[in-house]
Amino acid sequence: MPERIAIGQEADFVDKPVKRVDYETHRVVVVRIEGDYYALGDKCSHANFSLSEGEVYEAEREIECWKHGSTFSLLDGKPQSLPAVKPVPVYEIEVESGTVYLLIPEERQK
Numbered sequence: 001m002p003e004r005i006a007i008g009q010e011a012d013f014v015d016k017p018v019k020r021v022d023y024e025t026h027r028v029v030v031v032r033i034e035g036d037y038y039a040l041g042d043k044c045s046h047a048n049f050s051l052s053e054g055e056v057y058e059a060e061r062e063i064e065c066w067k068h069g070s071t072f073s074l075l076d077g078k079p080q081s082l083p084a085v086k087p088v089p090v091y092e093i094e095v096e097s098g099t100v101y102l103l104i105p106e107e108r109q110k
């Protein structure tokens with residue numbers, strides 16, 4: 001079973017659509033675009049910099065690493081430009097009664 005972690009209310013994301021979540025060994029960036037939620041591993045696959053500090057390209061559904069400019073697909077975590085070549089992990093989000101939950105897949109739990 002995935003572990004379900006409450007990470008905030010939907011209203012929080014309306015004002016601030018990008019949020020970094022630290023939970024146990026997981027460091028995740030959660031992005032809300034037009035009511036949809038996306039969640040990726042926050043650590044750039046090129047080096048240890050936070051994607052949550054980068055620019056979000058809503059139309060492309062991508063987030064940019066501010067350090068060297070690689071963009072990552074919010075849909076599948078794959079880099080869309082160099083220098084990063086490896087994907088970052090993708091997480092699922094659920095929303096229930098206005099609360100936003102991050103799902104940690106069983107294989108990635110401690």
Ligand code: FES
Nearest residue numbers: 044046047065068
């Ligand atoms: S650290 Fe992210 S692209 Fe280099």
